[in-house]
Amino acid sequence: MRYLVLCAMFALVACKEDAAEAPPPPTDLTELALSYFCQMNIAEHGGPKGQIHLAGYAQPIFFAQVRDLVAYLKSPEREAEILAIYVSDMGIAPSWEEPGIDNWVAADVAYYVVGAGVAGGMGAPEIVPFATSAGADNFIHLYGGSIFTLNDIPDSAAIGPVDLENKLETPT
Template identity: 55%
Template sequence: MNRLFLTTAFLLAACQIDEAKAPDPVTLTADALGHFCMMQVDAHPGPKAQIHLAGLPEPIFFTQVRDALAYVKGSERDADILAFYVSDMGVPGSWENLGPDNWVPAPAAHFVVGSDVRGGMGAPEIVPFADAQVASDFAVRKGGEVMTLDTIPAEIVLSPVEIDLDKETQS
């Protein structure tokens, strides 16, 4: 009986899938370059994103959350996503200076989609918040609808948009 128990325990342990812990967000530094634009991320106003991919030691950064969502919802990825973080626009600070460690996991964030603000690259921005009420308050002031990561339609971030560099980007 002991032998059967030990054999069963061993087989169960051998078959158990070891879940890897998602990487923590990294501090945004002046060395971070936008994945699509290859420009210095912290030189642009508005929310940012970082995505950790399997096989890469460092995350890829995005100068706009909209761009990161296009990456996530698009089909042109080369590796599995291990973690996805976005700026929490509900913390004290400004649209120009969010702080280097202001990150919230994207799956837990509340996104305002369709507001009248533009991100750091001039495209309409999708604005993330950790707190649903703060997101709702922002949507009342700036327009848009609060959505979760899973409910943002792919076509919203994959469709072409008009870039207006003259339009105010501040929240």
């Protein structure tokens, strides 16, 4: 009997540990969401968005461009431990101007189109995320670029100067 009680206690502790390790779910994008770097209202800008959940923070930090989210990840200075990262799935977004409020995909499983020559919400070249490789392939067929995983996105795609004189396309 003691053996069964001990097994039950260990199972309960293991379940609680698994629940504690589950990442927080994505937060819907609202009119109140401000971009981390510029503190501008995200809803006023088109293109894909991102959110990062940090330990000790009740709400995620949002990014007006996925390019900015990737720059944050590549930065050596961060505010806290990252618990979860989500990006807009542009394969099911209503449009480029309305990227959706709840069509998030975990950033570590998304496919990213880099080098398509499209402008994100803040006018800089954008890194465009998709939940499926087929969605990324369709985008590349229309706008060009190459597919990368989150960890393989080149630093040059997110960090460094941006030539805003070079006219970028806004997808339709």
